[in-house]
Amino acid sequence: xxxxxxxxxxxxxxxxxxxxxxxxxxxxxxxxxxxxxxxxxxxxxxxxxxxxxxxxxxxxxxxxxxxxxxxxxxxxxxxxxxxxxxxxxxxxxxxxxxxxxxxxxxxxxxxxxxxxxxxxxxxxxxxxxxxxxxxxxxxxxxxxxxxxxxxxxxxxxxxxxxxxxxxxxxxxxxxxxxxxxxxxxxxxxxxxxxxxxxxxxxxxxxxxxxxxxxxxxxxxxxxxxxxxxxxxxxxxxxxxxxxxxxxxxxxxxxxxxxxxxxxxxxxxxxxxxxxxxxxxxxxxxxxxxxxxxxxxxxxxxxxxxxxxxxxxxxxxxxxxxxxxxxxxxxxxxxxxxxxxxxxxxxxxxxxxxxxxxxxxxxxxxxxxxxxxxxxxxxxxxxxxxxxxxxxxxxxxxxxxxxxxxxxxxxxxxxxxxxxxxxxxxxxxxxxxxxxxxxxxxxxxxxxxxxxxxxxxxxxxxxxxxxxxxxxxxxxxxxxxxxxxxxxxxxxxxxxxxxxxxxxxxxxxxxxxxxxxxxxxxxxxxxxxxxxxxxxxxxxx
DNA sequence: AAAAAAC
Numbered sequence: 320x321x322x323x324x325x326x327x328x329x330x331x332x333x334x335x336x337x338x339x340x341x342x343x344x345x346x347x348x349x350x351x352x353x354x355x356x357x358x359x360x361x362x363x364x365x366x367x368x369x370x371x372x373x374x375x376x377x378x379x380x381x382x383x384x385x386x387x388x389x390x391x392x393x394x395x396x397x398x399x400x401x402x403x404x405x406x407x408x409x410x411x412x413x414x415x416x417x418x419x420x421x422x423x424x425x426x427x428x429x430x431x432x433x434x435x436x437x438x439x440x441x442x443x444x445x446x447x448x449x450x451x452x453x454x455x456x457x458x459x460x461x462x463x464x465x466x467x468x469x470x471x472x473x474x475x476x477x478x479x480x481x482x483x484x485x486x487x488x489x490x491x492x493x494x495x496x497x498x499x500x501x502x503x504x505x506x507x508x509x510x511x512x513x514x515x516x517x518x519x520x521x522x523x524x525x526x527x528x529x530x531x532x533x534x535x536x537x538x539x540x541x542x543x544x545x546x547x548x549x550x551x552x553x554x555x556x557x558x559x560x561x562x563x564x565x566x567x568x569x570x571x572x573x574x575x576x577x578x579x580x581x582x583x584x585x586x587x588x589x590x591x592x593x594x595x596x597x598x599x600x601x602x603x604x605x606x607x608x609x610x611x612x613x614x615x616x617x618x619x620x621x622x623x624x625x626x627x628x629x630x631x632x633x634x635x636x637x638x639x640x641x642x643x644x645x646x647x648x649x650x651x652x653x654x655x656x657x658x659x660x661x662x663x664x665x666x667x668x669x670x671x672x673x674x675x676x677x678x679x680x681x682x683x684x685x686x687x688x689x690x691x692x693x694x695x696x697x698x699x700x701x702x703x704x705x706x707x708x709x710x711x712x713x714x715x716x717x718x719x720x721x722x723x724x725x726x727x728x729x730x731x732x733x734x735x736x737x738x739x740x741x742x743x744x745x746x747x748x749x750x751x752x753x754x755x756x757x758x759x760x761x762x763x764x765x766x767x768x769x770x771x772x773x774x775x776x777x778x779x780x781x782x783x784x785x786x787x788x789x790x791x792x793x794x795x796x797x798x799x800x801x802x803x804x805x806x807x808x809x810x811x812x813x814x815x816x817x818x819x820x821x822x823x824x825x826x827x828x829x830x831x832x833x834x835x836x837x838x839x840x841x842x843x844x845x846x847x848x849x850x851x852x853x854x855x856x857x858x859x
Numbered sequence: 860a861a862a863a864a865a866c
Contacts, residue, residue: 575864577866603864698862699863750863770863
């Protein structure tokens with residue numbers, strides 16, 4: 320399977336004239352690299368602003384610890400300061416390796432990858448493309464697909480290669496797998512007269528219904544004016560596909576894992592013709608609650624030529640190991656730095672003492688002018704519901720709520736209101752944390768402290784998308800103290816500043832964390848007793 | 860370390 324790389328995607332507005340001049344600039348910079356060596360020009364200035372996801376990176380990137388766990392850095396003889404690496408050209412890097420070449424023999428694409436901070440590993444990694452037109456030269460891209468892409472205002476390709484792709488939030492991962500898949504499938508199965516077997520050829524998995532739906536919408540945009548059958552898998556669509564003839568006309572299925580597993584077990588779905596399997600938000604799909612389901616889907620995909628790909632902005636070591644076990648001879652691509660948010664997002668943390676002080680703080684915030692729409696995260700469903708009610712009672716306009724305890728219709732309606740710009744304040748749980756792309760969101764508030772670094776990175780990644788900047792505020796209480804430092808490190812790595820005293824916090828020992836847990840539990844039990852909820856105690 | 864999400 321031919322693999323290729325996309326480099327970056329632009330936002331919603333598209334001016335053909337501007338696009339042209341940007342492309343010329345871009346190409347110029349690549350064909351004459353020696354100029355950029357001598358000239359003290361920041362190479363990044365040749366990037367169109369939408370593409371420069373790291374434009375505010377100066378401060379923070381250098382602070383990343385030398386001993387970071389990113390394996391992509393291990394090939395360097397010593398770890399140079401990130402800031403100087405950023406200005407370093409391909410030539411300089413080679414001198415560093417003792418290579419006397421003037422760079423002309425460097426593997427094609429290395430300079431480009433360096434400039435856009437993409438690292439690629441694996442055998443026979445094809446050179447990246449830098450504009451979509453390069454695809455036409457190197458691959459057989461159906462014309463309709465290409466023109467549908469242009470009609471949808473995609474400006475630049477983004478980092479992608481089949482198999483393991485790690486790229487920050489809002490950098491265009493969805494397109495980077497949809498486009499190659501649709502291109503490689505070539506034509507809808509209904510027009511192929513059996514040459515490609517029968518049955519669905521691509522499965523896209525996502526951890527939430529909302530995300531699956533969003534991927535579906537993106538997919539439909541690329542399928543305009545072609546007879547693709549793209550199915551957003553649900554109870555309803557599953558039942559229309561009980562008939563094998565109907566099933567054989569389907570090209571792409573987008574689903575959450577459990578829905579798919581249910582159909583497989585009922586014998587109402589066969590995945591033996593699947594050529595492309597994508598795990599979006601892979602680390603989430605590979606964590607313990609989803610793992611068995613995902614493995615069942617994978618083992619149902621029996622076609623020998625299947626290409627599997629995992630995508631996420633975060634991939635902790637455990638998840639990566641699982642992923643590597645699933646993938647065959649994978650290429651691993653990292654855009655920017657793994658497990659690090661974009662410097663486009665300016666992050667702050669706010670001390671609020673205890674839970675009771677959170678609402679007053681938030682209301683103070685709302686007393687000042689703010690930039691809707693706003694996304695607020697809470698730790699539980701009831702807290703999301705009650706905070707939304709509380710805000711409405713306090714006169715905040717157009718407050719909405721979304722969590723998985725609501726009905727499908729309620730959830731769908733909430734997302735549509737958000738998409739139409741009718742929600743100004745959306746209070747939500749982890750459901751909204753990953754993948755969701757609401758273009759206008761300029762600010763995220765973590766009302767409740769996130770339960771992991773990954774959760775933090777994904778939550779704040781709802782803003783700062785497609786090259787726009789964003790703001791993220793995180794409330795923390797005394798109880799959150801043991802986890803504060805790990806989040807503070809994330810802020811530092813991505814260019815936001817952190818008060819000194821937080822950095823001086825001792826690294827919490829496992830014992831201390833345990834004690835905090837016990838205190839928390841005791842408090843909860845006491846609170847439950849007070850309101851006579853003994854059932855709540857038993858549950859725990 | 861822990862809630863949420865998946866049917």
